[in-house]
Amino acid sequence: MTTETPDRHRVVIVGAGFGGMAAAQALMGQGVDVTIVDQRNHHLFQPLLYQVATAGLSPADIAGPIRTILKRDRHTRVFLGAVEDVDLDAKVVRLVNGARVPFDSLVVATGAAQSYFGNDHWRPFAPGVKTLDDATRVRRTILLTMEEAETGRQQSLESRREFLTFVVVGGGPTGVEMAGAMAELTRHAAEMDFHYISSRCVRVMLVHAGDRLLPSFPPSLGGKAMQSLEKLGVEVRLNARVTDITPFAVHIGEEEIPTTTVVWAAGVMASPAAAWLRVPADPQGRVRVGADLRAPGRDDVFVIGDTAAVTDAAGKVAPGVAPAAKQQGQYAARAILARSRGRRAPAPFRYRDYGNLATIGRQRAVADFGWLRVSGFPAWLLWCLAHIYFLVGFRNRFVVGANWFWNYLTFERGARLITGGDGALGTS
């Protein structure tokens, strides 16, 4: 049980993603009371969600209960709940269930959701991959489609190929990684495990509006990624803008691509934090903050991670990646400790870019460290090490490492389960 000491500085952190968890961990044992609020009970290693969606890893491999990660500190509380609003005058966060959580300092780190650029009616037919439930839903759709093709009545190769068309929209790291893993899963499984379908029946397509993949990487690596994807059998369409998505097709300009499986990885929209804080949002819904990471006009409210558009001390806008969110969380923690101790605020935030990594399938990746660009197998090894290293908690690292090694040796995908929904073709 906790002791709440009335005169301790009370910090409320909303959101247990990379930013919020980094702030909470940096505040542990520092003489402040911390309450972290999230809609889910687990911290999620989002960069590996696509591996859950393509049956390479299990949900528990990439997620850990927030309570377990933070339990060492008796002055840290965890609340499961959704934020209704923030009362800035009373300095209270109001939750949907009616609870009121008072703060002296507030960190808003609620992340972002998929954006359909004003076409929200596409959402049901083209789910994004942002949560564990999203990922298991995509996994179910892919596996069920293959099972349906096996028992189904698509007699010609052409009609099977149409039925087994999988489309990923968006050529950033998420889309590239998803398309590569999806091609490996579907083509390999079709070849090895099914009788009536083969890899020739399967079509995986990556649709990208820009003129090269991975726009946040140097152009040469975008080209390498494209080559690697094509080797895996992915059909890459550049300069292709999606004009409509229906339950049965994706439209690219005038062209109609029949498909029932579309994954959206094309854009994000920040959570409604700007509305809670009564400040204007940028077009992606983010709160614009300066190098002190504070909401306009407030000394006590910090906005970090994908919820914010941070212009750092060097005048650059920090990218929407996990390392940026972590660094901002640590900075916010330092600034809050300075506040609580009546000291001077730390030097303005400066984002340190340690590099950029994306993986394509089982043995290929691209890496950009500024001074070094790598692609192919060495980049893939780097990617494996980096991701295992950054996974929270020894157990996950160990299980994920063992899993990857096993998949690498055997090509098997241990998490290939259809769960949720009704789980059965017969009633779908």
Add this chain to the structure above:
Amino acid sequence: MTTETPDRHRVVIVGAGFGGMAAAQALMGQGVDVTIVDQRNHHLFQPLLYQVATAGLSPADIAGPIRTILKRDRHTRVFLGAVEDVDLDAKVVRLVNGARVPFDSLVVATGAAQSYFGNDHWRPFAPGVKTLDDATRVRRTILLTMEEAETGRQQSLESRREFLTFVVVGGGPTGVEMAGAMAELTRHAAEMDFHYISSRCVRVMLVHAGDRLLPSFPPSLGGKAMQSLEKLGVEVRLNARVTDITPFAVHIGEEEIPTTTVVWAAGVMASPAAAWLRVPADPQGRVRVGADLRAPGRDDVFVIGDTAAVTDAAGKVAPGVAPAAKQQGQYAARAILARSRGRRAPAPFRYRDYGNLATIGRQRAVADFGWLRVSGFPAWLLWCLAHIYFLVGFRNRFVVGANWFWNYLTFERGARLITGGDGALGTS
């Protein structure tokens, strides 16, 4: 892709549980065509489902895709689908999606579902644990209830204890194992990971209609199980018959126990195979078969596992446990091979009882091998070895073994994720 040779004997197996999988594996490479039909895409190690429900293991740890397990044989097909009916004259299984699967020999191994003894309106408030989705639902309910208590407004110890009452109905192996694991999960987590609740707030109750636990074990072991459960803090109620279950309470006779979390482990009802086969069912819905395991009046239809009430060559009714189903599956395979080769049927089926095991919590179990009865830590070690040994496929064995060892060392439960539903308190 498969070759279907028209003159090969065609075997259809409905159900990929222990019985169906044992039959399929025994028929592999024996010159017959096998089609296995299941509503789900995975074989499930049901005896460990309670560990998924109590967050000790992940779904993928105890389930493997049927295709992966059977893929070595090109004459074995896997169909995802639900059976609508069996046309015994045409010798065709009809699936709900309209597909028709012809057979020369048929094995019905569709298992059993929960039975509420005519009180099917209790089902929504007292789910059983028969599928992965059942197990993750129970896990979600337990974890959400604890999270709600942490942020909730039950101010007194009494009201928290009422809110945090978990009831298991049924004192067979499933109920005993579930209650033990549930007590460990909830009491330990309450003590270690929560601030506003402690183990004194948690009440786990096992309600059993009979006068001793584990009726299928010798009386002394039932007593040991009861002692072990009580040491874990489980309140065991014997001779207690549930008279009603509502969303907010379990009624035992006149007594009303307020609770929102009830798990049903009290009875099973066989799947509707008897109706498909136009034969009478016993009160548990099972098809009565003799020591040849064949449906009454049919030479070509075998009924095995929990779908059947098998009277074996010794005149005993085989119990509804995994080893019995496996032995029956192997027997059915032998009998089918004899049929397909025009040979004499094998000697009548005789169930071989290798013993009975049940585990209670982290370090205790009871085991009965007839000639040897063990309880406590040695029985628990035996239980671990036996279950790891029988898990299908090396990968699962390895992951489950590592997981248990880790849990044993740390008391941590790696799979403590709330997924599905809305996952958030705020909107529930």
